[in-house]
Amino acid sequence: MPTFRVELFEGRTVEQKRQFVEAITKATCESLKVEPGSVDIILVDVKKEDWATGGRLWSDAG
Template sequence: MWCCVVFRSTGFNPRRSDMPTFHIELFEGRTLDQKRQFVEAITKATCESLGVEPNSVDIILTDVKRENWATGGKLWSEA
């Protein structure tokens, strides 16, 4: 299953935590438990690698239907 990740950060300010925001698009069909495990893993890796607190990590998941995603001029629903 395919996903796309866009990472944005506000830039580091020593007076407050850096606030990374992840916008993640993925094909629909994952369970709530799979999404929960996924965001926990991203949050953990982000905290370890960027030195931020968990409450400063924002993750936005967007489910996309295969008919609304194309690669190489072909819809994934027709692949």
Template sequence: MPTFHIEMFEGRSVEQKRQLAAALTDTTCKVLGVEPQSVDIIFHDVKPENWATAGKLWSDPR
């Protein structure tokens, strides 16, 4: 039943998401002993202007 929400910067390709979903699911099944069918992964594409670290937006020069 593990459900993943993964927030990352927009711009990753569908191929990267495809590889990531497959590999993360495989890893999770091995470590937790669950079936692949029970693993859901939801990606959230985040714009740099919507993410701040140390009080500064990632769309701003660092």
């Protein structure tokens, strides 16, 4: 059972998330030869103030 955990900045619409998980599921089924029901995808919305790269919060980026 492939399971994906995807962390992304909040702000995507439900439709964008729907399209994303459909595309990931399709690619996984084609490449790993598994059924769609075996693919789990967990989306985690993260605020920019809770994510940092290179010692700098994304909320501080100009």
